[in-house]
Amino acid sequence: MTLGHTAALLRPGAAALMAGVIAAGAMLSQAQAQSAAPPVDLIRQREQELEAARAQQKSAAELRDKLKAEITAIGEDRTKLNEQLIDIAARVRGIETSIGEAEARLRPLDVREQQVRGSLESRRAEIGEVLAALQRAGRRAPPALLVRPEDALQSLRTAMLLGAVVPEMRVRADQLVADLGELISLRKTIAAERDQLAADRAKLNEDQLRLASLVEERQKKQSAAEKDMEAERARAVTLSRQVDSLQDLIGKMEQDLKSAAKAAATANLQGAPTAANGKPNLAALRDPGRLSPAISFASAKGLFALPVNGSKIRDFGRPDGVGGVEKGISVATRPGAQVTTPCDGWVVYSGPFRSYGQLLILNAGGGYHVLIAGMERISVNIGQFVLTGEPVATMGSSSRVASILAANASQPVLYIEFRKDGTPIDSGPWWAANEGEKVRG
Template sequence: MRLTRGIVAGQAAARDGQPPAVLVLAVCLLAGVSSAGPSVARAQAVGTPAPAAAPSADDIKQREQELEAVRAQQKNAAELQERLKVDIAAIGQNRAKLNQQLIETAAGVRDIETKIADAEARLLPLDAREQEIRGSLDSRRSEIVEVLAALQRVGRRTPPALLVRPEDALQSLRTAILLGSVVPEMRGRAEKLVADLDELVSLRKSIAAERDRMAVDRDKLKAEQTRLSTLVDERQRQQSGFEKDMAAEGARAIELSHQVDSLQGLIAKMEQDLKSAAEAAAIASRKGAPASLNGKPNLAALKDPSRLSPAIAFASAKGLLAFPVNGTKIRNFGGSDGVGGVEKGISLATRRGAQVTTPCDGWVVYAGPFRSYGQLLILNAGGGYHVLIAGMERISVNIGQF
C-alpha cells in the first residue's frame, strides 16, 4: 500500500456532539492519550399531552417541500454512487491508477477540510463583532427609540424593525438624514446609529457569504469522502483473495497484543511472531535506503504511485513529511506530559471525523486496538524506524500492506 502523501489510514475518533479528536503521532515511542466525550442526561416531563392542532396548508406545503428535498438528495447520492462504480471499475484494473486516485482523493479531502477550518476561523471574529454591535444597540434602546419615534412622526409610518431588518432601518435613516427630516439636535445620534447599522449590514453579508461557501465546501467534502470510501473498498476488494488470511492475521495480532505491556514489546512481538508483519519487516530491511541524486533524496520518486518500497529513506525525510491530519498541535515532542515525564510524540486536536493519512511510506506492522491507545497503526518505515499513529475511530489498512 502507498503510505506517503495521501493513502487513507483512518478517521479521527470523534463524533457529533463530542469534543475534538486527539490524534497522537510518534516515531519509535508514543505517549498514551485517552479522552472521553461528555455524558448527556435527558428527562421527559410526565403529563397529559395537549391535543395536536391540525396542520395548516402552509405546514403541509412546507413538509412536502422538505420531503421533496430529501428525495432529491437521495437521488443525487444514488447517481453519485453509480458514477463512482463506473469510474472505479475502469481504474480498478490498474494498480498504479487506483493508488494515484487514492492519493489525489485523500489530498482533496484534506484540502477541503482546510478550507472549511479556515472559513470557521474567519467567522469567529465576524460573529463576535456582530454580537458586540447588537449588544451596543440594545444598550442604547431608549436613545434609539427616541430617534425612531422622530422618524415615525415625520414619515407618518412605523419604522422597520431595527435588529430584525437592519437593512431597511438603515435605508430609512439615510433617507431621513438626506431629506433633512432629522432635527439638528438628533442628527449626531442618528449618524452614529447609521454607522452601527451600516457595519451590522456589512457583517451580515460577510457572514452569509462565508456560510454559503462553507455549505458548498461541505457538499464537496461529502462527495469526496464518498469517493474515497469507494476507492478504499475497491482496494480492499482486490485483496479479497486474501480475506481469510487477513482475518486470521488480524485476530492473531489482537491476541498477541494482549501479551505485551509496551509499544516496544508490541512491535517486537508483531515482527517476530506474526507472519505478515515479519515479512514486512524483512522486506524493509532488505530494501535499504532508496537511491539518491547527488547525495540528496530523489523527490521525483514520490510521484510514482506504483512503487512498492519507500521513495525516500525515512532518515532523509526530515522537513518533508506533513502531519497525518489537519488540526492544532496541543502537545509537542520533548515537552512535559503533565505527569512528570516527557512527551515521546506529538498530539493534534482535530475536527470530528477528520481524514487521517500516513505521513510516510512504510509497511503496516500493526493495525488495531491496543490498550489505552484505542485504534493504533504502526508502520515500519525502514532503516530501523517505526511510525505510530493513535486516536483514530477506524483504520482501513491491513497488516503487511505497503
C-alpha cells in the same frame, strides 16, 4: 436666522437621517418577527428540510452507483488506483482546511453581529424619539412672520431652540445609521461565508464518498491477495494482548505474524534508497506504482506533512502530566478528519492496543517505525505497503487515547510517534515548515 430658513436648511438632512433610522427600526422589527415565526412556518420549514435531505440521499445513492462502476474499472490498474487515492485524499484534506478557515472567519463576525443587534435593540426607544423629531422637523411649515410682532418673536425663539437641538439629534441619528450600515454589511459578509461553507461541505461529502469507494476497492484487492486476512487480524489482536509495551508489540508482530514478518523482511531487504549527493530523489515519489519507499526515511527531514489537519497540543519531550515525558506529538483535529500516511512504509500492526485505542504501526525501513494512534477506524491491513499521502484512517468524534481522555480534551486527538531501532525519537526535524515543502505521492 428665521425658523423658515432653519427648517428649509434642515429638511434635506433630516429626510436622509430619517430614512436611515426608519430602516433601522424596520430591520429590528423584521428580526423580531422572524424570531417569533408561527408554528405553521416552522412546520413548513422542517418539511422543506426533510425534502432536501431525501433529495440529497437519492443524489448520493446515484453518485455511489456511478462511482462503483468507475472505480471497479480503476481497480484493475493498481497504479491508477493509488494515484486516485492520494489525489482524492489530498483534496479532502484541502477542503477540511477551507472549512476550518471559514468557520474561524465566521466566529468573530457572528459575535459582532450580535453586539450590533443588541446595541440597536437597546436603543429602540431612542430610535423612536429621533424618528419622531425628524418627522416633525421635516413636515412643519414655517409660520407667517408679518402677522404680529408676537408671532415673529415666537418664531425666532423656536428657531433658536431648534438650532440648539438639531446638532445633538444629528449626532445620535448618524450613530444609528452607522450601526445599521455595519449590521447590513456584516449580514452580507456572513451570508457569503455561509454559502461558501455550504458549498465546501457539499464538495467534502462527495469527495469523502468517492474516497470511501476507492478505499473499499483497494482493500478488496488486498484481501484477494491475502486469503487468510481475517485469521491474521484475529491473531494480531491475540498477540497484542500478550505484550505490555509498544516495542514488544512491534517485535512480536514482526517475528510471529506472517504478514507483518513478511513486511519487515521486505523492508530490511529493500534497505534505504540511495540519495544522490545526500539529497533525496523527490521525483521517485511521483510513481504511484512503487512497492518500496521512494526515499530513505533518514534523508526526508523537513519534508513530511502531518498525517491530519489540526493544531499541535503536545510536543515531544514535554512533561506528560503523569511524571514522565511525551514520546510523541499530539494533534487536535476535526471530528471525522481524514488521516493519511506521512511516509512510505509497510503496515506491521493495525488494530486496538491497550490505552492507545486504534493503533497503526508502519515499518518505514532503515530501522524506523511510525506509530499513529487515536483514530476511530483504520482502513489498511497488516502487511500492506502504503504510499506517502495515502488515506489510512479516519478520526472519530472524540479522543480515543487514554492519556488525552484523562486531560478532558473536547475534540479528537491524533497521537504520532517516530522510533529508531526501538527508541522514541523527536519527530520535529521531519515535519515540513510550510505547505510548499511537503512531499506527497
